[in-house]
């Protein structure tokens with residue numbers, strides 16, 4: 001007789017009220033109304049566990065790392081390297097040598113552009129997409145200006161998706177790097193990055209994925225994605241500002257020159273020359289954001305405690321509800337309607353300027369982002385000056401979505 005298959009215990013649905021109590025900032029009122037914070041793609045709020053980890057680090061362990069032999073230095077180094085190991089596990093990198101701490105996704109991309117970019121020559125090409133945040137456009141544009149390389153662009157569609165029809169034509173023998181966004185901050189589109197990685201790797205071209213909007217919302221596994229670089233920011237995934245991560249495949253990082261130089265990234269220095277440190281320290285010159293790394297480690301613990309699968313499921317429910325609710329608003333069009341989306345709702349309302357709308361919503365206690373969302377080329381393609389964007393996190397509620405809809409109706413009355 002065969003044994004019955006073992007059942008994995010199901011994790012119960014999230015207790016949203018309990019989760020909201022973990023975030024002290026959500027307990028306040030704004031303009032006399034309970035705060036409905038719907039600007040999570042810009043930055044997410046921090047659970048008490050993260051705030052306390054940073055505070056405890058400064059109260060109990062603060063010292064410089066990797067240098068002194070005293071007890072506090074030991075503890076600070078262990079906390080910083082412990083955070084690196086948590087991040088490694090979180091993204092399933094093969095080794096902590098592949099996890100470089102940066103100030104954020106922007107600095108991580110600039111690091112690759114400055115270091116990997118040194119191998120570019122006139123006639124070479126870098127391929128980005130029309131959906132990119134400025135952080136994944138400008139560093140490459142500047143690199144092209146310095147080297148005579150050309151920036152090429154994967155086109156987008158009116159639904160806010162990548163148009164991959166000519167992908168194999170865009171990736172060619174001149175391409176040196178493909179750098180694309182995993183999840184769009186404007187539309188929420190989850191891009192088919194596996195397909196892009198496969199097409200680039202068929203020509204042995206490395207791929208950078210901008211995961212700033214991916215890591216807070218669903219499990220990310222850099223080994224199964226197969227990318228060569230992956231970048232993200234701590235502050236968008238419930239961690240502190242000023243800390244982020246560059247994941248780089250070890251064999252590739254080994255071939256790259258340092259980004260910045262100074263203390264900690266060296267092994268020996270004399271006036272005749274300098275021998276650089278091993279990975280990942282070679283890319284972390286100077287005293288890093290130790291407290292930020294500790295806070296990011298606590299954010300990873302928090303996210304894993306709640307469970308990324310449950311977070312993703314909860315946010316998909318909010319997205320479905322929010323999409324339906326917004327579609328009922330007269331004159332409103334959702335911008336970005338890809339079938340695979342994170343919980344980002346960008347929209348325009350007839351005869352209403354997003355900036356005015358943002359101010360009126362704020363007076364109703366509803367925080368959204370308005371404008372071009374640091375993605376001017378995507379806005380230009382759609383012929384829009386900007387949109388209003390509600391970006392949801394698992395701690396948001398259906399009632400908050402209702403309040404957004406009510407506040408929009410009120411804004412129509414005022415502006416209409």
Ligand code: PLP
Pocket residue numbers: 041042103104105106107133135136181183184185210212213233374
């Ligand atoms: N990439 C994407 C898709 C983003 O949404 C952002 C920020 O909004 C960035 C990069 C830049 O992140 P940071 O400002 O944290 O460096």
